[in-house]
Amino acid sequence: MAGRIESRLSELAIQLPTPATPAAMYVPFVTVGNLVFIAGQIPSWAGERKYIGRVGVEFSLDEGKAAARLVGLHVLAQLKAACEGDLDRVVRCVRLGGFVACPAEFVDHPAVINGASELMIQVFGDAGKHARAAVGSSSLPFGVAVEIDAIFEIR
Numbered sequence: 001m002a003g004r005i006e007s008r009l010s011e012l013a014i015q016l017p018t019p020a021t022p023a024a025m026y027v028p029f030v031t032v033g034n035l036v037f038i039a040g041q042i043p044s045w046a047g048e049r050k051y052i053g054r055v056g057v058e059f060s061l062d063e064g065k066a067a068a069r070l071v072g073l074h075v076l077a078q079l080k081a082a083c084e085g086d087l088d089r090v091v092r093c094v095r096l097g098g099f100v101a102c103p104a105e106f107v108d109h110p111a112v113i114n115g116a117s118e119l120m121i122q123v124f125g126d127a128g129k130h131a132r133a134a135v136g137s138s139s140l141p142f143g144v145a146v147e148i149d150a151i152f153e154i155r
Helices: 004-011 062-084 109-128
Strands: 029-031 034-042 089-099 131-137 146-154
Touching: 004 109, 029 062, 029 109, 034 089, 062 089, 062 109, 062 146, 089 109, 109 131, 109 146
Parallel strands: 089 131
Antiparallel strands: 029 034, 034 146, 089 146
């Protein structure tokens, strides 16, 4: 029987991607006590990297927000793996750290990372509300437009 969060994902027509394997010398998540630290995730689908470029140059603000939402799906996929398949173990989203590849004059980083923040609230309700950082960067791994790491409290 599907859990409460799995039912919510189905209701929202959200399909989680396969959790990405690390691209370097790190693990995708670490659990310490009741906290899960999710390593930085990037936008991809079916093994293909998406949103290669910078927000404010190759991508609009809305496209950047869509990239952040896609990255949020990867965060959730890693979280599900950390919870051994049971997202009902999630107590709350504690923090998201969002990085946006953009030119120096771009200042709408928070609006871009809202793509992931809104996803967490859609999926977890009030437990999806979190602390957050949203910063700009001249480049990100593999040339992607957005990278996000996260911390969750679990049971």
